[in-house]
Amino acid sequence: MTQASSGCIHCLKQLEIVMKILFFGTYLDNRDVLTAFFKSKLAVADETSDPEEALDLVRFYDYDAVVLRIADSRPNEVDLIRRLRIGGLRCPIIAVAHALAEPTRLRVLEAGIDDLIVSAMSQDEIFLRVQNQVRRSRGFQSPSLVIGTVEINMNAKKIFTAGTEVSLTKKEYQIVEILALRKGCVLSKEAILDHLYGGLDEPNPKIIDVFICKIRKKLAALGAGELIETNWGRGYMVAEKRAMPTPAIERAGIEGSAGHRPGSGALLRVGT
Template sequence: MKILIFGHILDNKDIMTMFFKSKLVVVDETAESEEALDLARFYDYDAVLLRLADTRSAEIELIRRLRIGGLRCPIVAVAHSLGESSRLRVLEAGVDDLIVNATSQEEIFLRVQNQVRRSRGFQSPSLVIGNVQINMNAKKIFVGDIEVSLTKKEYQIVEILALRKGCVLSKEAILDHLYGGLDEPNPKIIDVFICKIRKKLLALGADDLIETNWGRGYLVVEKRSPDYAPQPKPAEPVEQNDARLRAGLFLRVGT
């Protein structure tokens, strides 16, 4: 996942960014509204997370401008405490979830992740594509009941593509989701990662999950089972065909 966190650190116990990064999330941060708007326009974020120290008009306006600007990903607001009127203002502005006085960073992470998963069309706790199951909570991938041994970067690539099932991602876009623009290697490294991922999945009998779109990038597709192929329309009985033919002849004779 890649998320944008907006707002100032709430206190010296605020380790939200560090915690999200420990969960293999690429994080961009800013406390400037205009910069947040520019980042949201330029990058494909999975979610925007707002730290709310107070419901100032600038923060409410940012939520509205993000939505007016066409931002489709979930917006989640987090606050230590918030009165009822302030909560209503934040919800009315267009956030998808409001978390007040969370018991742990794990709760915030899971609620954001659930919003991301559902926004991408996955209702179950795991991303299931064909016979491959991607457990976003454990950051593990299974073929049937067998875990696939992947590196962190390899797992991230599969998760990134799976969340955007059916959409082509360029190598540059994948790199951005892996490194966040910091110390990015040559884009050709993505070809190497994909090759290794394919070998590991196919060795365990996985469906051919990742397709190459030549000249554009890679995408995850779900192969349709032959069982879903449309069945041929059964032929009509000979007697029924004869009856229709005779009826047509009688009509022509009558005219």
């Protein structure tokens, strides 16, 4: 694998997705800087070449994806894919290789891989393909996550509500993105810290309360203050708001007063 060339598209240089990734396998060669590259994009990365340790890690930590280094000479990686799937791992599994013979490719695909990346042109390509797998696994088909009136553009790293950009700091944006990708799930303050800092130099968990407060004020100023909900004693979550159905009595009253239903002639009486 090669480093991204100096002529890389500008928007790719700006990508900084907050993902927690488990990398498995020994380095493919001395040009393999995949883990370091993902960290440079602010991804949190764990790494191991021990299959048993990998299985333990996915049991105890919530990973967004597992990335495996694959080679024809190392069949253990294929066996690990099967064991991860049998164990109930739901996050995307992506295999990366410099070159791979067709029989090995077929075994990898049959084992239940989500994407197989062979001879990628750059680290950026691998990063974007992993990001796309994570996004789709969370139920979003577009690079922009749309929740109610709020749009989260993962490529531009910007948030809009009703077409107006919300001015957020880098950490504030990352928190919104983390919660949006896990829409409907409660994340504890400790889990959010883990995704932001990866266990390194983490501040007091109460800092998350401060971030959330500032985010809510900025969203509220643009009419979207209810995006992030508090689950008392557990943490925070993003839940998509759905329009409540019109009550039957209200509908009947509207229809009766409109007078556009010939022959109905009935008025709704309450408390007769």
